Amino acid sequence: MAERLPLVFVHGIRISGTVWRPVTEIVGRRHPVASPDLPGHGGRRDVPFTLDAAVDAVTAAIDALGGRALVVGHSMGGYVSIATAARHPERVAGLVALGCTATPRGPLLAIYRMAARMASANQRRADRFSTWAFRRTLPQAVAEAMVAGGLDSTTMPQVVDALSGLDPRTELGEYPGPVWLVNGGRDPFRAEEKAFLRVCRDGRLMVLPRRTHISCLADSEVLARIVREAADVVEERALGGNDKTPGENPGGHAA
Template sequence: MLPVVLVHGIRLSATMWDPVLSHLSRLGRPATAVDLPGHGTRRGEPFTMDAAASAVADAVDALGGRALVAGLSLGGYVGIATAERFPARVAGLMAIGCTGLGSAAGPHRFAASLAARNPSLANRISSYTLRRLLPGPVGEAMVAGGVFCEVMPQAVDAVADQDQLTALASYPGRVWLVNGTRDPFRVHERAFLRACGNGRLILVPRRGHLGVLAAPGALARLAGDLCDQVDHCPHTGAERRV
């Protein structure tokens, strides 16, 4: 059974995926979540895209050397980088909420710079906001492993400096771009889809950037379904709503 490697968003950690991992376990699907450099158990390590992609590749190797890589936001961009650098390890890519290009990075660089000036305050604000956006166990999982705003400028720069479309075009495997219909990071989704050699766009109605995590069972089932499709379903290039 094809395993899943889950990659977290900026300033968070692997614990954000705990509710999804629980559902994947119930489905009998082997899965793990990885901490990226500068986050979680790897706090203090410098964040580079090469180091982040290597961390994901190591997690894939620990599960047998081939997996569906699924990441949200920063994790999705890291998934794209991993697919470009280690295509044999990435059996398929589920890139969630990460279809904005570096040309729109200015506001994100500014916000990251502000957060890094006073990370302890930014961490508290982030924790409060995440718990409000996603009440209950999902929000608690988001912050359980800590919040790490000090690494945000490095992560934003790494994403902005990566040629996302070239990276996608170089990857021969299947790609699913998953966006909430209310996610502002949808802005360049059509360009991302065109860049994929074997891609599909999946839209989640009435969900924002983080809102796709609000239904971890549905997200786990989707990941399992995509695993099952990797070697069996022909490419359609179609758009789907879930």
């Protein structure tokens, strides 16, 4: 049997690639997987975060798995994944972007820039609070995966500054491959999801009912199913099979 499509998972701000362990333990049974630490995070927390460096980390993980993969990113990792897909479409066979359909501009950016500076200035307190919140609100296995690689809020201002220069809708419009936009129903980052969907050349939108920005990671089986179905579509397309039509919403509810 031919080797299945590789999958690269990209984590969110101040955490690390360990966040994806509950999902990769499931999908890794039939797909090669990687979940690299981005600059400024996890095992690379001493490396300055820039968007270029983050994209390089994702492409390096893709190349290590053979040079082409489905890329799955959440929050900051979703924006990095979008940028990677736009810049390296030959490496990104498909894109699953969770919790990143809001443009980092205006009032939203100002709020997160202020929060990032406060967290960075009070790093130990902010990281302790995040650890407590993860363990209180998420299933145990997911919460422990969130904190296993260590938290570090000091990199947050760098990340916010780097993403403030990103135009994710333009980047999405430049990517020719299939895209799955996935949001929690209660996630403020879904604010522009329909506008993001419209610019996709081959896009689908999924909404997970009652989930927030973080709790959309709570059900690893659901996420694994979404990723497996996306990988199946990409693999079928590579073999000349029929793809699901853009706009389908398997496993969630239409916005």
